[in-house]
Amino acid sequence: MAAAMAGTALFVKQWRKWQQTPPVGIHSHQAGLAGYYQQVGPWRMFTRVTPESRPGLPVVLLHGLVLSGRAMEDLALALGWEYRVLVPDLPGFGGSSLPASQPVLSVDQLAEALWLWMQQNQLSRAIFIGNSMGCQVLAALAVAHPEAVAGLVLQGPTVDRHNRTLLRQIWRDWINGRREAHRSPAALSRIDYAKAGIWRAMSTMRLMMRDRIEQRLPHIKAPTLVVRGSFDVVSPARWVTEMVALLPRGELMTIPQGTHTLHYVYPWSYSRAIRPFIARVQKEQENHE
Secondary structure, X not given: OHHHHHHHHHHHHHHHHHHOOOOOOHHHHXXXXXXXXXXXXXXXXXXXXXXXXXXXXXXXXXXXXXXXXXXXXXXXXXXXXXXXXXXXXXXXXXXXXXXXXXXXXXXXXXXXXXXXHHXXXXXXXXXXXXXXXXXXXXXXXXXXXXXHEEEEEEEOOOXXXXXXXXXXXXXXXXXXXHHOHHHOOHHHHHHHHHHHOHHHHHXXXXXXXXXXXXXXXXXXOOOEEEEEEOOOOOOOHHHHHHHHHHOOOEEEXXXXXXXXXXXXXXXXXXXXXXXXXXXXXXXXXXXXX
């Protein structure tokens, strides 16, 4: 009994320590990545931004389920050599965490928060890169506010409509985690779960499962690159191929031996892979101005 109580006390202490972790990693901060809080509608949101101001459309990176932009920091620094990159934490997660008394936001509500964030930061139009559930939020944004989205990169999009069960999703996440053991985002995940809280994490997971991204895809006007790692069991090949077929301007990129969190496991090679698409969207925007 005493050992169990001591173990619980240690876990609670560690949980609180994770909750107090600064929103920008030490190495990213030393590399020049800055961050700021701002009031966006009813939410206090946190944003990371690369140090240099670059010409052209800004690039916005959006995190996946329960995680925060912390997992996107290396990708932001890799793209920051050419573009102005911003990485917001959606309300309820990471640096934008909310008290448990605040409501859990649906995919549509998170997309609307992202649009409000754009207004607050005077971003009329941007190129977006999302991972996993972040792809669902971006698809909702692109349908509700098409003028705000110049281009989309959907990496490892969820939820596979052929296996829309929570148990199947958890099982696939577990398999993917084993394939990313050499650079696992598990430590970051523990921090972000502590910041979000278990209740918000589980409630958001349920809302994610109900959202049907496939119904939005035919209405997305922006050029969209769907990226899948060939080892990604969370976003299987059949599902991703089906998604691309539904997109009016969709194209598919498969990265050999890539996993579900390419942006974290292979940030530099992933950035090189998607740069031609970003450059093409930037060029398209210049021709329209």
